[in-house]
Amino acid sequence: MSTATAPVPTAPQPAPSAQRGRPARRFPWTDVITTVAAFVLAFLVGAVLMIVSDTEVRSKFTYFFARPTDALAASVDKVGSAYGALIAGSVGGYGPITETTAQAAPLICAGLGVALAFRAGLFNIGAQGQAIIGSIFAAYVGFSWHLPAGLHLLLAVAFGLLGGAIWGGLVGWLKAGAGAHEVIVTIMLNYVAAGLLDYLLTTTAFQRPGRTDPISPIVDFSATFPRLVGGQLHLGFAVAILAAVFVWWLLERSTTGFAIRAVGANPHAAATAGMSVARTTVITMAIAGGLAGLAGVQAALGPSASGLPVPLSAGIVGSIGFDAITVALLGRSTPLGTVLAGLLFGALHAGGLAMQSVAQTPLTLTTALQALIVLFVAAPALVTKLIPFVRTRKAHASGPVPEGGLA
Amino acid sequence: MTALDPAPRTHAVAPTAGETVESPEKRRQRLSTGALIGIVGLLLLVALGSTRGEARFALSDAFDEVQLPTVPLPGVPTVVVCAVLCLAAAAAFLSGRVRGRRAALAATVAGVAVVLGFLTWAAAGRDLPFPVSNQFAGTLSLATPLVFGALCGVLCERAGVVNVSIEGQFLAAAFAAAVVGSITQSVPAAMIAAVVAGLAMAALLALFSINYLVNQVVLGVVLNLLAVGVTGFLFDQLVQPASSTYNNAPVLETVPIPGLSSIPFFGRVLFDQNVLAYLAIIAVVVVWVLLYRTTWGLRIRSVGEHPQAADTVGISVRGVRWSAVLAGGVLAGLGGSFFTLASTGQFTKEFTVGNGFIALAALIMGRWRPVLATIMCLFFGFVTQMASQLQTLSTPMPSQLLLVLPYIATIVAVAGLVGRVRPPAADGVPYEK
Numbered sequence: 001m002s003t004a005t006a007p008v009p010t011a012p013q014p015a016p017s018a019q020r021g022r023p024a025r026r027f028p029w030t031d032v033i034t035t036v037a038a039f040v041l042a043f044l045v046g047a048v049l050m051i052v053s054d055t056e057v058r059s060k061f062t063y064f065f066a067r068p069t070d071a072l073a074a075s076v077d078k079v080g081s082a083y084g085a086l087i088a089g090s091v092g093g094y095g096p097i098t099e100t101t102a103q104a105a106p107l108i109c110a111g112l113g114v115a116l117a118f119r120a121g122l123f124n125i126g127a128q129g130q131a132i133i134g135s136i137f138a139a140y141v142g143f144s145w146h147l148p149a150g151l152h153l154l155l156a157v158a159f160g161l162l163g164g165a166i167w168g169g170l171v172g173w174l175k176a177g178a179g180a181h182e183v184i185v186t187i188m189l190n191y192v193a194a195g196l197l198d199y200l201l202t203t204t205a206f207q208r209p210g211r212t213d214p215i216s217p218i219v220d221f222s223a224t225f226p227r228l229v230g231g232q233l234h235l236g237f238a239v240a241i242l243a244a245v246f247v248w249w250l251l252e253r254s255t256t257g258f259a260i261r262a263v264g265a266n267p268h269a270a271a272t273a274g275m276s277v278a279r280t281t282v283i284t285m286a287i288a289g290g291l292a293g294l295a296g297v298q299a300a301l302g303p304s305a306s307g308l309p310v311p312l313s314a315g316i317v318g319s320i321g322f323d324a325i326t327v328a329l330l331g332r333s334t335p336l337g338t339v340l341a342g343l344l345f346g347a348l349h350a351g352g353l354a355m356q357s358v359a360q361t362p363l364t365l366t367t368a369l370q371a372l373i374v375l376f377v378a379a380p381a382l383v384t385k386l387i388p389f390v391r392t393r394k395a396h397a398s399g400p401v402p403e404g405g406l407a
Numbered sequence: 408m409t410a411l412d413p414a415p416r417t418h419a420v421a422p423t424a425g426e427t428v429e430s431p432e433k434r435r436q437r438l439s440t441g442a443l444i445g446i447v448g449l450l451l452l453v454a455l456g457s458t459r460g461e462a463r464f465a466l467s468d469a470f471d472e473v474q475l476p477t478v479p480l481p482g483v484p485t486v487v488v489c490a491v492l493c494l495a496a497a498a499a500f501l502s503g504r505v506r507g508r509r510a511a512l513a514a515t516v517a518g519v520a521v522v523l524g525f526l527t528w529a530a531a532g533r534d535l536p537f538p539v540s541n542q543f544a545g546t547l548s549l550a551t552p553l554v555f556g557a558l559c560g561v562l563c564e565r566a567g568v569v570n571v572s573i574e575g576q577f578l579a580a581a582f583a584a585a586v587v588g589s590i591t592q593s594v595p596a597a598m599i600a601a602v603v604a605g606l607a608m609a610a611l612l613a614l615f616s617i618n619y620l621v622n623q624v625v626l627g628v629v630l631n632l633l634a635v636g637v638t639g640f641l642f643d644q645l646v647q648p649a650s651s652t653y654n655n656a657p658v659l660e661t662v663p664i665p666g667l668s669s670i671p672f673f674g675r676v677l678f679d680q681n682v683l684a685y686l687a688i689i690a691v692v693v694v695w696v697l698l699y700r701t702t703w704g705l706r707i708r709s710v711g712e713h714p715q716a717a718d719t720v721g722i723s724v725r726g727v728r729w730s731a732v733l734a735g736g737v738l739a740g741l742g743g744s745f746f747t748l749a750s751t752g753q754f755t756k757e758f759t760v761g762n763g764f765i766a767l768a769a770l771i772m773g774r775w776r777p778v779l780a781t782i783m784c785l786f787f788g789f790v791t792q793m794a795s796q797l798q799t800l801s802t803p804m805p806s807q808l809l810l811v812l813p814y815i816a817t818i819v820a821v822a823g824l825v826g827r828v829r830p831p832a833a834d835g836v837p838y839e840k
Binding site: 183191194329368371 | 615625626630636637645756767768805807811815817818825828
């Protein structure tokens with residue numbers, strides 16, 4: 001809860017016990033156990049979904065009482081092969097692990113954008129639009145300018161950041177200046193960004209010469225994130241970690257960050273203390289937008305399996321912006337938590353792709369799993385009720401998020 | 408109890424304009440409205456440069472029994488008149504001389520002038536006339552699911568439960584309607600299934616927000632994702648391989664109301680729609696009556712504004728909130744069924760394309776009031792329909808940019824015209840005894 005974080009600014013995940021006179025800074029075992037339990041529950045529900053929707057397995061359940069082993073064996077086989085592929089595809093070896101980091105990098109960046117806005121009491125649903133604008137800027141610099149290696153990449157990243165920051169700052173400005181509700185504005189700007197990308201891909205500046213479909217030229221190699229040999233681990237992941245360190249520094253060590261947290265905890269008190277709520281709102285949204293824009297940069301400049309980035313097209317950022325919200329929620333809006341949550345969902349994505357190709361289980365299952373995990377993590381009381389031996393000392397729910405929501 | 412004031416009254420304005428003191432908030436809103444109208448007026452003047460020929464507006468289409476004439480409007484003079492009207496309204500707002508009813512009149516004139524001016528500019532010199540009756544009929548049908556969604560939101564949020572998951576409820580309902588409709592080949596069964604799916608999603612929302620005190624905005628986002636994931640997975644795994652059995656629902660027919668539907672122009676717009684559109688109109692009235700004229704409605708509003716007070720007088724806060732969220736689920740379920748049953752009868756992944764979020768925006772713009780929220784839905788439907796109609800006319804604007812027009816219009820309306828809004832006091836705050 002936002003009020004709980006204020007007194008212990010140095011603890012990334014304030015243990016609930018700190019408030020009750022117990023020794024502060026204990027390792028948050030409760031959190032870990034409920035999180036693990038939430039995972040188990042989510043995967044159980046996922047398994048049920050798989051069994052119910054598979055016609056072959058279901059047909060074996062029609063004679064369950066005659067020969068239960070058939071149905072059970074088929075179920076175990078189905079679920080086992082899917083989850084086996086999921087695990088093998090995410091952490092089973094060097095290749096899969098680097099694929100996980102590649103999938104995690106944009107999630108971490110966009111997740112940080114959402115988390116930072118949360119800390120200021122702002123609900124940033126617009127990471128999607130901000131990432132799209134970031135990818136447009138970065139890709140444009142990447143394929144239309146031809147500069148020496150190093151400088152080219154740096155400029156492409158900088159422009160991507162700038163694009164996201166403009167798109168996010170616009171939200172902050174409209175909120176601070178005209179009182180426009182940030183949830184509405186960010187939702188609408190997501191559509192506007194997507195429409196803008198669609199439009200740009202029909203213009204001569206963006207469409208690949210000789211093509212009639214909306215696709216851009218390929219980004220220069222000099223503007224691509226260099227990757228390690230033999231895997232998908234690329235510089236973008238280091239950029240994402242740096243971004244997380246920056247957000248930690250901003251929130252915990254800088255004056256601006258103090259204002260952000262103060263405004264998030266209580267805007268009236270912050271205003272009384274002499275902080276400008278309007279200014280903080282604009283700054284927070286601009287930085288949050290920049291971070292989400294960085295996610296777009298990752299999508300536009302991160303190397304694909306072939307070594308060159310995917311060219312700009314309508315679905316360039318996928319659903320990064322929306323996944324980022326769950327990443328921030330699972331990470332309890334702290335930089336470290338966001339990195340861990342980003343890695344986790346990155347692993348889920350990487351494994352999901354393997355699951356789809358190896359076990360023929362649709363990728364959409366990972367979306368459902370993702371939602372279930374966050375749902376169970378957000379409701380520790382339910383987890384303890386469903387799994388009775390997980391005894392928690394009143395585990396606290398998701399971290400600092402705007403109280404009350406649409407206020 | 409001003410907080411529980413039922414009437415959606417316009418803010419009282421003293422009759423003698425010169426004497427009242429304007430709050431800074433009001434002043435800023437008045438100035439931004441004036442500036443906005445002024446800018447649009449100037450844009451219309453700029454658009455004069457590319458206006459040529461005359462714009463024709465068809466009042467009826469080829470299938471109508473009574474053919475109304477096609478009205479030609481000379482391009483340049485019409486745009487000039489509209490621009491001047493806008494600038495006059497802007498001047499009136501900026502000077503601060505007009506208040507109350509006259510301000511509303513100025514805003515209405517400016518709104519009509521903006522739409523007419525823009526349409527004339529876009530349609531001037533085109534081969535085809537702009538179909539006016541289609542415009543209004545399409546507005547109503549585009550607004551139908553939005554109205555259901557916004558009303559669902561009104562019920563939930565007036566009771567103090569933020570509902571960001573309207574989108575998820577739509578999606579689940581649309582999926583249920585497609586599958587059950589395909590198996591039974593019956594429209595009522597499909598609608599019932601949609602309502603059940605909407606109720607199930609609403610029950611999840613209620614369970615986690617009211618009983619487990621999960622942050623409601625978080626919960627809404629997660630429920631949306633869950634709906635996307637589960638419907639997407641079941642679609643891939645179950646529906647897609649056998650789409651003739653599972654994804655082939657019957658489609659709603661339009662039901663012309665005898666007599667009324669043959670009135671020229673209005674008949675086709677208002678009285679030749681499908682059942683869901685009529686239900687939406689009825690739902691607006693029902694929700695209004697429920698909220699403002701029944702004990703239950705009073706309780707909903709009281710637990711949304713001050714749950715402690717409601718609890719003190721013996722109202723079960725949790726019970727009332729549960730009932731409001733479930734009632735909202737029924738409405739969202741009907742809205743979701745529209746996507747399947749009023750189009751092709753088929754479900755595709757994530758095909759509610761953010762309509763739930765638009766409904767949420769309409770609800771906030773409509774200040775959590777059923778009628779105002781409905782008007783906002785109609786506004787959104789109007790702009791969307793206008794954009795898609797103009798696409799067929801091959802206007803000067805690229806079609807991709809026309810398609811984002813509704814979203815830009817919403818941002819402009821939120822920032823320039825609506826301004827700061829005040830939600831129900833306990834909206835989003837879980838109640839613990």
